[in-house]
Each structure stands twice: as C-alpha cells, then as structure tokens.
Amino acid sequence: MKLNPSRLTLLVSSVALLSFSAGASAVDADAASRLFKKEDCTKCHAPARSKKGPSLKKIAEDHRGQADAAAKLIEHMKSGPVVKLEDGSEEEHRIIEVKDDAELQNLIAWILGH
Numbered sequence: 543m544k545l546n547p548s549r550l551t552l553l554v555s556s557v558a559l560l561s562f563s564a565g566a567s568a569v570d571a572d573a574a575s576r577l578f579k580k581e582d583c584t585k586c587h588a589p590a591r592s593k594k595g596p597s598l599k600k601i602a603e604d605h606r607g608q609a610d611a612a613a614k615l616i617e618h619m620k621s622g623p624v625v626k627l628e629d630g631s632e633e634e635h636r637i638i639e640v641k642d643d644a645e646l647q648n649l650i651a652w653i654l655g656h
Contacts, residue, residue, distance in 0.1 A: 568651070569648060569651045569652050569655060570648050570652075571652055573645070573648055574648050574649045574651070574652030574653075575652070577638075577640070577645055577646075577648075577649050578649060578652075581636065581638050581639070582636065583636075583638075586627070587601075589656060590656075592628050593628070594627045594628060594629070595625065595627060595628065596628070597656075598653050598656040599656045601615075601653055601654075601656070602653060602654050602655065602656040605654060606654075611654060612647065612650050612651070612654070615650045615653070615654075616643075616646060616647070616650060618635065619635070619637070619638040619646060619649075619650075620637060620638065620646075621637070622634050622635050622636065622637040623635055
C-alpha cells in the first residue's frame with residue numbers, strides 16, 4: 543500500500559493524538575489539583591500565567607518532548623534547589639512532601655499536560 547504525504551501526516555497525527563489521550567486519561571486531575579493547592583504551589587505558579595515562578599503551561603512547554611522530563615521534575619520537587627524567580631531574585635524551591643511517590647508522579651503528569 544502506498545501512502546501519499548497527506549495520508550501519512552494524518553496517520554502520524556492520529557497515532558500521536560491517541561497516544562497523548564491514553565496517557566492523559568491516566569492522570570487524576572482532581573488529586574493533582576488538591577496536592578498542588580495543599581503544597582502551596584499556587585503561591586508561585588498558576589496554570590496559564592506566570593507569578594513568582596513560571597506558569598504550568600510554560601513548565602510543560604519547556605519540558606515537552608524530553609524523555610526525562612518527569613524524572614527531572616521529580617528531582618526538582620524532592621531536592622528543593624535554589625531557583626531563579628520571574629523578578630530575577632532567587633529562593634529555595636519548596637520540597638514537595640508526599641507519602642507515596644505515585645502522588646508526585648500524578649502531579650507531574652498533570653503539570654506536563656498543560
């Protein structure tokens with residue numbers, strides 16, 4: 543079977559969309575949102591606009607396509623590194639405390655879905 547370029551593009555786009563949808567459905571958005579608020583992430587981050595720190599949309603864009611994005615974000619949230627804020631100042635990132643790493647993984651998947 544010979545595929546012309548437009549059909550190939552449609553096929554690749556469909557597979558990518560289905561893959562993204564399957565991954566996105568595994569995220570518990572309510573639990574992630576609750577953890578985000580409980581850990582006071584809203585102090586520095588918002589879904590679509592920057593506050594003291596980058597928006598969730600910006601974080602997702604910066605990590606899109608990186609195979610190790612989730613691992614980098616887990617390390618970032620567990621280690622409390624010094625981060626540069628939007629105004630140029632620096633402070634230690636809050637360490638996110640969870641009983642189960644699955645909670646943190648869910649939060650990261652939710653952030654990367656923005």
